[in-house]
Amino acid sequence: MNLQNNEQLCTLAQKGDRIARDLLLVNNLKFIRKIVNEIYHSMNLSESDLGIEKEDLEQEGCIGLLNAIPHFNRGREIKFLTYAAPSIKNAMTNLIRKALAQYEQRMTDIKDGLAYQKIRLDEVIPGDERMLRIEAIADPTVKSPEQIYVEQETLRELYAALGRISDREQTYLLYRYGFTDDMEHTMIGTAIHFNLRESRAKKLENQAMDNLWLELP
Incomplete structure (x- = not known):
């Protein structure tokens, strides 16, 4: 041919x-x-x-x-x-x-909808480690003291708000927006990571963001 x-x-x-x-x-x-x-x-x-x-x-x-x-x-x-x-x-x-x-x-655990046994990211960050991570962003060689202070205070407020939502919502958001590895992940990538349907991941994210905003100053 x-x-x-x-x-x-x-x-x-x-x-x-x-x-x-x-x-x-x-x-x-x-x-x-x-x-x-x-x-x-x-x-x-x-x-x-x-x-x-x-x-x-x-x-x-x-x-x-x-x-x-x-x-x-x-x-x-x-x-x-x-x-x-x-x-x-x-x-x-x-x-x-x-x-x-x-x-x-x-x-997936039917009760809470999140496959805890398969989660591979960090557990919710405890107080001392949370502070270390907040302070780790402060690079005096590239930022002014005012910038460092504002970012630290913003993160303190954010982590405080995260600490007042449910563990699974906090864990989801920490991974989704790169708090655990400094890399923002797509929703479908996050769904795969947590072994969720895309529709359930979207619902969980919307609920988590709504609850987070309610807890922010």
Whole structure:
């Protein structure tokens, strides 16, 4: 078979040409792997216990591409890969969401909705360690005494407010906004870290933020 573009291969594949279908996968494997890497790192899957590897996402991406073949219409003057891209991404994210739901079903404590046995971040910071962490931000080489004082007082107020909300809300916010590792995490990444459904993580975050604001001066 002569080298053909995606649109020509898709037309042949729609007629039952398996070689054309396989060539579509080969031609677009680089794009699929690019999406795999983006999703794998943005959702912090390497740090999760979902058991999803890059190869799993790649396989789902290939399935998503194949599923797009029967519905592609060359008459619409759109590139096949542009048309197939949402199907490829959706197949990967659906795999992740299904794994999250299954994992949460196994691991989440029904009473409070948080899988304490799987939390890997710091416990709620006790008083002395909390003060050390507040003071650790004070770098006299780059900040004025006034800046250091304001930041310390702000953090004292923030940690005091955190101490008055529930342990699980505090633990969630400490991780979500980078108090434990100086890196703000996405909501879906935080959901994966805590083995929660995205919808439950969103509900927990909204509730925690509401309660936190009520406790701030």
